[in-house]
Amino acid sequence: MSTTETTTARARSADTRKKQIVTEFRRSEILLAATKVFGAKGFDGTRMDDIAAEAGMAKATVYVYFRSKDEIYEEAVEQALAELVELTEQHVKAAQDFAGRVNAFIKVRLSYWKEKQALYRVISTVNRETLSRKRSLKWQKVVVDYLAAMFAEAAVQGEIEPQPSFEAAAWAVMDMIRGINDRRIVHYERPSEEEGRFMTEFILKALGYRRP
Amino acid sequence: MSTTETTTARARSADTRKKQIVTEFRRSEILLAATKVFGAKGFDGTRMDDIAAEAGMAKATVYVYFRSKDEIYEEAVEQALAELVELTEQHVKAAQDFAGRVNAFIKVRLSYWKEKQALYRVISTVNRETLSRKRSLKWQKVVVDYLAAMFAEAAVQGEIEPQPSFEAAAWAVMDMIRGINDRRIVHYERPSEEEGRFMTEFILKALGYRRP
Amino acid sequence: MSTTETTTARARSADTRKKQIVTEFRRSEILLAATKVFGAKGFDGTRMDDIAAEAGMAKATVYVYFRSKDEIYEEAVEQALAELVELTEQHVKAAQDFAGRVNAFIKVRLSYWKEKQALYRVISTVNRETLSRKRSLKWQKVVVDYLAAMFAEAAVQGEIEPQPSFEAAAWAVMDMIRGINDRRIVHYERPSEEEGRFMTEFILKALGYRRP
Amino acid sequence: MSTTETTTARARSADTRKKQIVTEFRRSEILLAATKVFGAKGFDGTRMDDIAAEAGMAKATVYVYFRSKDEIYEEAVEQALAELVELTEQHVKAAQDFAGRVNAFIKVRLSYWKEKQALYRVISTVNRETLSRKRSLKWQKVVVDYLAAMFAEAAVQGEIEPQPSFEAAAWAVMDMIRGINDRRIVHYERPSEEEGRFMTEFILKALGYRRP
DNA sequence: TATGAATGAGTTTTCATTCAT
DNA sequence: AATGAATGAAAACTCATTCAT
Numbered sequence: 001m002s003t004t005e006t007t008t009a010r011a012r013s014a015d016t017r018k019k020q021i022v023t024e025f026r027r028s029e030i031l032l033a034a035t036k037v038f039g040a041k042g043f044d045g046t047r048m049d050d051i052a053a054e055a056g057m058a059k060a061t062v063y064v065y066f067r068s069k070d071e072i073y074e075e076a077v078e079q080a081l082a083e084l085v086e087l088t089e090q091h092v093k094a095a096q097d098f099a100g101r102v103n104a105f106i107k108v109r110l111s112y113w114k115e116k117q118a119l120y121r122v123i124s125t126v127n128r129e130t131l132s133r134k135r136s137l138k139w140q141k142v143v144v145d146y147l148a149a150m151f152a153e154a155a156v157q158g159e160i161e162p163q164p165s166f167e168a169a170a171w172a173v174m175d176m177i178r179g180i181n182d183r184r185i186v187h188y189e190r191p192s193e194e195e196g197r198f199m200t201e202f203i204l205k206a207l208g209y210r211r212p
Numbered sequence: 213m214s215t216t217e218t219t220t221a222r223a224r225s226a227d228t229r230k231k232q233i234v235t236e237f238r239r240s241e242i243l244l245a246a247t248k249v250f251g252a253k254g255f256d257g258t259r260m261d262d263i264a265a266e267a268g269m270a271k272a273t274v275y276v277y278f279r280s281k282d283e284i285y286e287e288a289v290e291q292a293l294a295e296l297v298e299l300t301e302q303h304v305k306a307a308q309d310f311a312g313r314v315n316a317f318i319k320v321r322l323s324y325w326k327e328k329q330a331l332y333r334v335i336s337t338v339n340r341e342t343l344s345r346k347r348s349l350k351w352q353k354v355v356v357d358y359l360a361a362m363f364a365e366a367a368v369q370g371e372i373e374p375q376p377s378f379e380a381a382a383w384a385v386m387d388m389i390r391g392i393n394d395r396r397i398v399h400y401e402r403p404s405e406e407e408g409r410f411m412t413e414f415i416l417k418a419l420g421y422r423r424p
Numbered sequence: 425m426s427t428t429e430t431t432t433a434r435a436r437s438a439d440t441r442k443k444q445i446v447t448e449f450r451r452s453e454i455l456l457a458a459t460k461v462f463g464a465k466g467f468d469g470t471r472m473d474d475i476a477a478e479a480g481m482a483k484a485t486v487y488v489y490f491r492s493k494d495e496i497y498e499e500a501v502e503q504a505l506a507e508l509v510e511l512t513e514q515h516v517k518a519a520q521d522f523a524g525r526v527n528a529f530i531k532v533r534l535s536y537w538k539e540k541q542a543l544y545r546v547i548s549t550v551n552r553e554t555l556s557r558k559r560s561l562k563w564q565k566v567v568v569d570y571l572a573a574m575f576a577e578a579a580v581q582g583e584i585e586p587q588p589s590f591e592a593a594a595w596a597v598m599d600m601i602r603g604i605n606d607r608r609i610v611h612y613e614r615p616s617e618e619e620g621r622f623m624t625e626f627i628l629k630a631l632g633y634r635r636p
Numbered sequence: 637m638s639t640t641e642t643t644t645a646r647a648r649s650a651d652t653r654k655k656q657i658v659t660e661f662r663r664s665e666i667l668l669a670a671t672k673v674f675g676a677k678g679f680d681g682t683r684m685d686d687i688a689a690e691a692g693m694a695k696a697t698v699y700v701y702f703r704s705k706d707e708i709y710e711e712a713v714e715q716a717l718a719e720l721v722e723l724t725e726q727h728v729k730a731a732q733d734f735a736g737r738v739n740a741f742i743k744v745r746l747s748y749w750k751e752k753q754a755l756y757r758v759i760s761t762v763n764r765e766t767l768s769r770k771r772s773l774k775w776q777k778v779v780v781d782y783l784a785a786m787f788a789e790a791a792v793q794g795e796i797e798p799q800p801s802f803e804a805a806a807w808a809v810m811d812m813i814r815g816i817n818d819r820r821i822v823h824y825e826r827p828s829e830e831e832g833r834f835m836t837e838f839i840l841k842a843l844g845y846r847r848p
Numbered sequence: 849t850a851t852g853a854a855t856g857a858g859t860t861t862t863c864a865t866t867c868a869t
Numbered sequence: 870a871a872t873g874a875a876t877g878a879a880a881a882c883t884c885a886t887t888c889a890t
């Protein structure tokens with residue numbers, strides 16, 4: 001008896017897990033579709049019909065997995081930003097010295113969005129509401145702190161000169177990256193390789209970096 | 213007879229001119245009102261009713277002077293950007309040396325927004341559509357070229373080191389300024405005085421500026 | 425000068441009044457149409473499109489005069505009830521003795537709804553929500569109090585026997601009237617003349633009325 | 637062979653019966669749940685999800701036992717009305733004389749609702765549609781006829797005076813009861829004991845009842 | 849010219865019901 | 870039989886824009 005029960009319980013548990021996975025998959029599908037459409041048409045320009053069509057399901061189905069258009073939007077943005085933070089840390093950790101770390105940081109953040117222009121468009125439209133802006137800044141803040149810490153460490157190691165504000169320097173870097181990414185969207189770009197290299201040099205110089 | 217006719221023509225001409233002036237005045241009123249509302253609520257959040265109310269006239273009247281909501285928006289942005297370009301040039305010209313010019317440039321663009329947040333919000337929402345983005349970039353391009361030329365001149369004068377790309381450097385400056393202004397909107401700000409000073413130093417250092 | 429101003433002011437005032445009248449007229453039109461449709465289809469069965477079509481205008485126009493479907497409903501009901509209260513009092517006042525007053529009361533309330541069955545349907549659908557029910561009861565309460573007072577007065581005059589509760593008796597009358605009206609809607613009716621006469625007798629007897 | 641077949645057939649028959657019982661049980665569960673929800677939220681306010689949840693099964697399962705929301709509603713009402721008719725007859729039969737029967741009738745119908753407000757709410761919402769109204773009236777008619785017959789019998793026995801219309805008198809009684817119950821829902825109530833006693837007296841008097 | 853009034857064309861969201869397993 | 874998932878068909882409300890005076 002107990003065996004049967006256990007088996008049943010196990011089966012049920014497996015079912016539950018499978019269901020969760022399917023649900024998660026569906027959500028991803030929708031998020032992916034939404035990202036494309038949001039990227040192409042902006043938040044207000046996007047219709048729920050568009051998202052559903054892109055995801056290949058009925059509009060009502062979308063509402064099975066998400067409560068509202070806003071929720072989809074928020075999650076799409078959140079997901080992308082979290083992913084980028086993760087990715088950035090990975091690449092930076094792999095670099096050897098300070099110059100390499102700065103370069104890695106810049107490169108990741110230029111190439112990530114290059115591949116996901118649609119998503120970037122979404123996020124840069126985050127301007128939509130101050131609320132969303134704040135949420136977006138929250139994520140930026142995480143990265144800025146990370147970068148500032150990197151600078152501080154380098155200053156301690158004597159790799160760069162001491163700075164009046166590591167945070168301000170970090171923001172400067174972030175802003176330049178954003179600028180390049182923005183221009184890319186409007187096709188005002190220059191070869192990104194070159195762009196990244198120039199930026200790295202520019203930053204290193206400003207920080208008083210001494211090549212070992 | 214001919215005298216009478218001429219007189220009449222003159223009178224008519226005067227009438228026409230007066231009409232034009234009135235028209236221009238009305239357009240300004242609307243643009244001013246629109247700027248406030250757009251600044252506070254964003255493009256999509258703004259209703260034609262809001263603009264009309266703010267301008268103290270009926271909604272239909274707005275349509276006498278502008279073809280559409282978009283047209284109002286475009287003109288409001290255009291106006292703001294033109295004003296800023298003008299202002300920037302004035303201040304920069306008044307400075308003595310390169311460091312002063314860079315500092316003036318930064319200061320103007322930081323303080324302008326500080327005073328006219330509504331306008332800034334409008335402009336930063338320009339991102340709304342790629343079309344508008346391009347238009348916005350056109351104006352930025354004017355300023356970037358101006359700044360790049362300033363850098364080139366300084367390089368020729370030996371005030372700063374030669375650069376691989378004056379334009380890239382100029383964009384870097386623009387991006388930092390934009391970043392600071394953006395953060396200001398969301399109240400993530402630090403004292404702007406300090407911010408401006410830090411930035412000037414950061415830039416000068418990156419450009420290899422040698423204090424005379 | 426002052427004359428001109430006065431004239432202008434007067435004209436403006438006249439304009440305002442005219443506007444109010446037009447607005448009031450439009451609202452009436454809509455209310456009338458809504459009453460028909462609500463009566464035929466019930467609250468939930470009625471579409472805003474139906475109301476607009478019945479009123480011969482675009483759906484959006486309805487929203488110029490009313491904030492929501494609920495508002496239209498509430499006002500339609502309110503209007504009808506108020507009108508009936510007014511009418512009832514008029515007829516009752518015109519009667520000579522107690523029997524006449526009771527008869528008048530019953531007759532008015534049977535014939536009013538007979539003519540406005542659509543409206544009655546609306547009101548009896550008031551059951552829809554407890555909130556609306558309460559509102560409806562409020563109006564009934566006014567009438568019940570009126571009727572109870574009438575009974576009390578008659579008791580004092582010795583026209584009828586003293587009662588344990590004038591209010592309860594009044595409600596009894598109201599309930600019977602409601603029943604008859606309800607049945608009428610479903611065509612379960614008997615000749616209303618007879619119905620009214622029977623009811624009057626029934627009530628008078630129950631109250632111990634003594635024909636003078 | 638034929639034996640086997642018979643056995644099988646019997647088994648099948650037993651199976652079929654068991655199945656029917658289970659089905660009937662399931663339907664009852666659903667009806668019970670539906671009654672609660674309909675009572676609390678009204679017809680339109682009730683979602684199939686609510687009913688399913690209350691019944692502790694999946695929404696789709698409900699559709700295994702009922703064709704539609706309407707069907708559930710109709711049956712819930714039907715069930716409640718039938719139950720009440722049954723109950724009424726029982727209590728009335730137990731009474732000794734006419735006054736007792738009238739009193740029993742009123743008491744049952746007042747106390748039934750008091751205990752099953754949810755059910756009452758459902759029934760009083762029957763007004764929703766003329767169709768339903770008619771169905772509801774059908775049930776009321778059964779009760780009215782019953783009551784009218786009771787009156788006729790009493791008239792024959794000389795317990796009450798002859799009436800111009802026994803049916804009209806019966807409706808009067810029904811309407812008063814309904815009124816009291818309605819008011820109870822909206823908490824406009826007075827002590828029901830008193831209410832019932834008053835009503836009985838009122839009716840008896842109107843009918844010219846002579847206490848033996 | 850100025851404007852009150854009118855409206856066409858959406859848009860998100862809801863929900864009873866059906867499908868597939 | 871039981872159900873999770875999917876969906877078609879609405880429905881209320883909004884708003885930029887046009888019309889008529």
